Amino acid sequence: MALFYVTLLTLWFLLCIGVQSQYQNKDRCIYQGDDNTYTFYQGGDVVLGGLFPLHFSPVSSVSSFRTKPKPTKYKFFTPRTLRWMQTMIFAVREINQRQDLLPNLSLGYHIRDSGDDIPVSVKRSLLLVNGQPERDSGQSCEDTQKQPSPVIVGEASSGISMAVLRSLSSFKIPLVSYFASCSCLSNKREFPAFMRTMPSDLFQIKALVKLVHYFQWTWVGLIGVDTDYARFAIQLFLKESERFNICPAYVNLYPVALTQDAAEELVNILKSSSATVIISFSVDSYLHGILKECRRQNVTHLQWIASEAWVTSKALWEDFGDLLKGTLGFAIRRADIPHFGSYLRRVSVSVAQTSHFLSEFWEETFRCRLNGSLKTHVHGEAAQNWPPCNGSESLDDVYTPYSDVSQLRVSYNVYKAVYLIAHALHDMSTCVPGKGPFQNGTCGSLYQILPWQLLHYMKQTHFTTLGEEVRFDDSGDPVASYDLMNWQRGSDGFLQLVRVGFYDASLEEDKDLIIDEPVIMWHRGEKEPESLCSQSCLPGSRKARQKGKPVCCFDCIPCAEGEISNETDSNDCLTCSKETWPNQAQDQCIPKTLEFLSFQDAMGISLTVIAIVGAFLTVTVLGIFLYNKGTPIVRVNNSELSVFILLSLTLCFLCALVFIGEPTSWSCMLRHTAFSITFSLCISCILGKTLVVLAAFTATRPGNNIMKWLGPIQQRIIIFCCTLVQVVICTVWLVASPPFPYRNTKYQQSKIILDCSVGSDLAFWCVLGYISLLACVCFFLAFLARKLPGNFNEAKYITFSMLIFCAVWLAFVPAYVSSPGKFTTAVEIFAILASSFGLLLCLFAPKCYIILLKPEKNTKEHLMGKVTK
Template sequence: MARLYLTLLTFWPLLYIGQSKSRDTCIYQGDEDTYSFYEGGDMVLGGIFPLHSSTIPLVSTFTTKPKLINFTPRALRWMQTMIFAVREINQRQDLLPNLYLGYHIRDSGDDIPVSVKRSLLLVNGQPEKGSGRSCEDIQKLPSPVIVGEASSGVSMAVLRTLGSFKIPLVSYFASCSCLSNKREFPTFMRTMPSDLFQIKALVKLVHYFQWTWVGVIGVESDYARFAIQLFLKESERFHICPAYVHIYPVALTQNAVEELVNILKSSSATVIINFSVDSYLHGVLKECRRQNVTHLQWIASEAWATSKVLWDDFGDLLKGTLGFAIRRADIPYLGSYLRSVSVSDAQTSHFLSEFWEETFHCRLNGSLNTHVHGEEAENWPPCNGSESLDNVYTLYTDVSQLRVSYNVYKAVYLIAHALHNMSKCEPGKGPFQNGTCGSLYPHSLPIMYIHVRFDDNGDPIASYDLMNWQRGSNGSLQLVRVGFYDASLEDDNDLVIDEPVPESLCSQSCLPGSRKARQKGKPVCCFDCIPCAEGEISNQTDSIDCLTCSKETWPNQAQDQCIPKTLEFLSFQEPLGIILWAVSAFGACAALAVLVVFILYRNTPVVRGNNIELSFLLLLFLCACFLIGLTFIGKPTDWLCQIRYPAFAISFTLCISCILAKTVVVLMAFKATLPGSNVMKWFGPAKQRSSVILCTFVQALICIVWLTTNPPVASYNNKFMSATMIVECTVGSEIGYWCVLGYIGFLSSLCFLLAFLARKLPDNFNEAKFITFSMLIFFAVWITFIPVYVSSRGKYMVAVHVFAILASAFGLLLCIFAPKCYIVLLKPERNDKNHNGNNEKTHEKLLVFFFFFQNAY
């Protein structure tokens, strides 16, 4: 009742704008109100927009007027959109070609008393204060129709005041279903869908995510009360239960906000549906942050579903918010029109000057407007005229989400089309009694011409976008369209979800392949998604723990299932295997080629110089060593492993035994040249062959013991955490393996010692130096082999072993036989006993070359 009295007191003086004591003059009663956008025309369309909000005292004393605060750039865009639409229509030749439209736009302050007062100014016109001019000669023409208001409650108050005068009101944002009552509000029209459709969409959204326990809150207003009532009724069809229903006051005291937040905090419902405008939600969110209530999933009504003013202060609380917004649309050239405002334009309009000052934090004309930022604004410098809207971001110029602005645009065109239809009406064929057409003059615009394209209640067909609040890469609000609701579709298909929508406000669900890890100091619903560790998987959404794959399996790339490991071994098909195979074949062919040369030149002194039979045997055994490397390539099997190591051991033992016999021959030959020595009869060809067989027999015996006790076998190595399983030959008995290598090392050391001692004996074609170099290379290869072999794994360990075999075999072949082949093939004139000294020097040079070549290789 108090607000009703305040309303009457506010607009009562305006009732005397009409005739004074002298019935032919008009006198303005009350304070002059000149803040507006105005342009005259044949018909002036009224507009009323909430450019500011007003202070609402808890207890009104009726001694002070409401103050307008909080300038809203978005509402200024709505105002400018109406001006843009009017000017666009005036430029068209196909719509109202003979009628020039004007506009008269005022600020409602988002307050009932202020809005009613300024609505009366629109419909009465406005003379100059105290002018006493004729009532027919007023300064601003009256408006026969008003575009407005944004709030449902304010629209109802204006309608109840102007309804008796049949003044149509076309709203662009009032959505209360109560306004569809044509008996109570016969002159109301809107381009905004009724809340009846929004409620159906909200209930279906809640049902889609299977939320059956939700909280419902709203600000104390007709809009929220009717919306909540409809929601509770509609939700019964889908078995959705309200955990609580709470309506909080517009003037939110500390006790009221604490009571509300305590309800949110104590309830087990985490989904909250709020029917309010953004300005009334600020205090609630501030208290939620103070009490650390951060686990709520907010569902926004269309009144704040696309509002960005809350994001800067409460983005962390509102991330993931869902809400239905009226359909977005584009208005060609509107963006450039909005940005065309200059400092000279701002100086001619109070609304624009206030916007200019708050945008650029400067003062126009050396003074401040009424609505500024207090003492902070007093320090603003004067505007220098170089400011441009092209260089700043503001909600005024943001045309990326034209929703309410498009409703304003449609409202102006709705009125224009109604006027156009009236202008074409033929007398006797009109829609009124006796076929009359009505009149184009003020206060005669029939509502029938406006709602012909709408339903019986004058409501447009509802169509909403489902918006999801997400944080952009720069921290700004990203309104992402994730679905839509279209009331024109069938009941089962009217709600469409395009993309998955996060169900949790705090954290999104953890996909398979990751696990949940709680954030320290935050509620249970706040967690991080940690990828599963190496060798682990998770095959469910929101898994708490990851599962370890078996030894034979490994996670796939997504880490959501275990798959068999890939087998790894040195294959003939891969490049490394092909190279080793080619080198082995080349080495065997080289040994056979040398053997052929020696056979062909078997009667020459160089070939016959040191036991030609042992040379032939050595070349055959070297050929075998090269071919043994092939047994290390391919997938290991038990029988291949049991052949590989003994064959390697025996072939190299045969080679070293032959070299050892050749070394002993050199020593014995020297002893035989001494007077009275008969040592050669104890080391003839038969004895030499016997020594080779005896040395090899010892190695064969070691291999037999090894194979009978704990032989090498093929195995699958799972010790390494990787996606591959190594197929390898395990040596079985480590003692047997190292005994084989140790015996080869023993024979090599003995051979090296004897060759070193015999390197300077004065015998023709002394091979001791060749053997010494060959043993040095042999030791270098195998001493290097041991640490590299131990530090390698898998196929690379096998490759190291094959390389050691090939390198040592090439070392023996080149150091012992290359110098002889050089003399035999390239220097045949030195292949006689008379060139012993020259041959020795040539051999030494070649040996030094091959030694460094092998070590570099």
């Protein structure tokens, strides 16, 4: 319990001492910063703050906190950033000289070096917004030497801007960046007080993806320094590239403090990858170590694509021009600021001595010592041996990025940022009380500026400067417009940044990127580089993804039969319609070949000739019979039936011609009905002849009067009735389901087979069945009469003819069913011709032989077998 009271009394004692100290120092403002108080400062009614990364790569040191920590030292000084600082000063002075903009208000500036380091940037941003007393002056906090800034122009880095914003956003103090492009900064919920004159990375990424897609690079490497800028940019690129089937060969984020091991690891990846196009999201200072290692390992084949952070950095060209020749990248919009070049060149020895920043620049440029300013940066032992500056040095005699005004891009963004604030202040100064944007129509006060009120005016501001209309969207981002730059070696060996195209986000989707391709100079001369995981699949093939690999890695598979692809790198093949078929290259569908038995092809010609020959022979036989109609052999064979048979056989030969040629509705109906009726007529006549022959020899028996039932009239009735049955079947067939032209695409997919569909299979087989029935009856009756007496046994010839006829049509059935395409029709024609020739030869060849060659046998006695040998 005693220990508790002792502890309580001790705490009370310490509290009293703290309160007493607080009251003793209530009128003093003690500066808690380091000794580095170097700034560009000029007072005014409103002092604009500025943060610029003049130095980078701080020298690491560990403080013991037993003594006061020493000021941070840096390895590198950036003349380019000094130009940015001078741009802000130039813009402020230019505005102060104008009478149309802020005529009754003077602007000042308070510019500090952020050191490209988050702790340093946050600390110095707080110094800007709080003001700063003279060190150890003992002034009151209300009476500071440097005025507080209600707005800051800065920072260059996206990551540092985010850190500064997280410190200042609670107070709604605006931060206007001139180079921070991370799309994450457009999040107004997280960064409500942020604006910028630099386009968001979202648009740069869209431009880069379209650039890569334009040159058909589908396999690219992505690298960047491990910062918020690179992480968000690569994330956006990966998302946007999916729309165009662009794949990352690798993604590598190297540390800010690049070690030799990290550099070697990254370059080994670059060297082993098949990707020849590499996109780098970095700033020139962080890329230096990577390029140095690339040179050491002789990695010189890469086509570099630069982000806007380093695309106009001529400093890299001086050391790595051989590696970076042909580099492409999008640069922010440039402008020529009048009189700015001459303003920069006003720096002389006397001017440089008035500012630590300018002194350091002078020493860096001319490698001489001036006022001993080499205290806050590291140059090594060689710097201590630099000679004193003699005063004759001139910026006109040397090249330095500081005075190079040929590519004023970031500088132009700084210029626009200052003018943005000035126009916002001007709108605030011209506000009419009662019509203001705030509660009860009040206006913002210029005498005690509230940052959140200034931010409101800034968001509503749009103006025109150097011919450009500057507007901002709801996220505080300007309209994106980029120049496509190409790194080319000039005749003098120096870098030439050549504009070879542009990207304008305000244009239509398919017109926002314009590239003047002939002007581009590539890394390897005139040949455009290729960067593919797999070679493109030509038309006629499709892509098949390789298992376990990105979509850009694939094999090319020829399209299947009946399919085409008419585009390069097609994912799928298209099936041709039923009426078309792929050409040999399988890149387009062409009309299918029409196949039918025509009068032009060899088979059609052959069958036509055979049919005509058969018809001619039949007509010849008919002529012979008519000429010799009075001879016994003609008379004994019933000349009338013989004439009917020969006429029907002629029609049978000629009906074969109807089967040849392109099928039409009429030809399809005619060919089947003509064939069936003519053959029915022919077999009916032969059947009548058979009955007559059988009856004639049977009538010789006593008491047999059968011949009176088979006279000429009865024969005609038999022929008519037998033929009429077939006519009825054909009529029903044509009415119910007639034959029709048919385009067969199933049997042979590359051709369209023109054929006649029978319409009704039942009717077709009924027709053939009826003809077969007549032939079988005829064959049976002739077979019964085969042994009748006589030297000329007609029944035998009828038997042989029917035997041949039936054999032909029995063989026809399987051949017809199994024959493809036009051969089906050919088989049917062959059966017609073969059976017709069989009938003609068997029935009439022996008779013609006797009539023409053996006239001595053409007697009644010889025919009756009564001739004595």
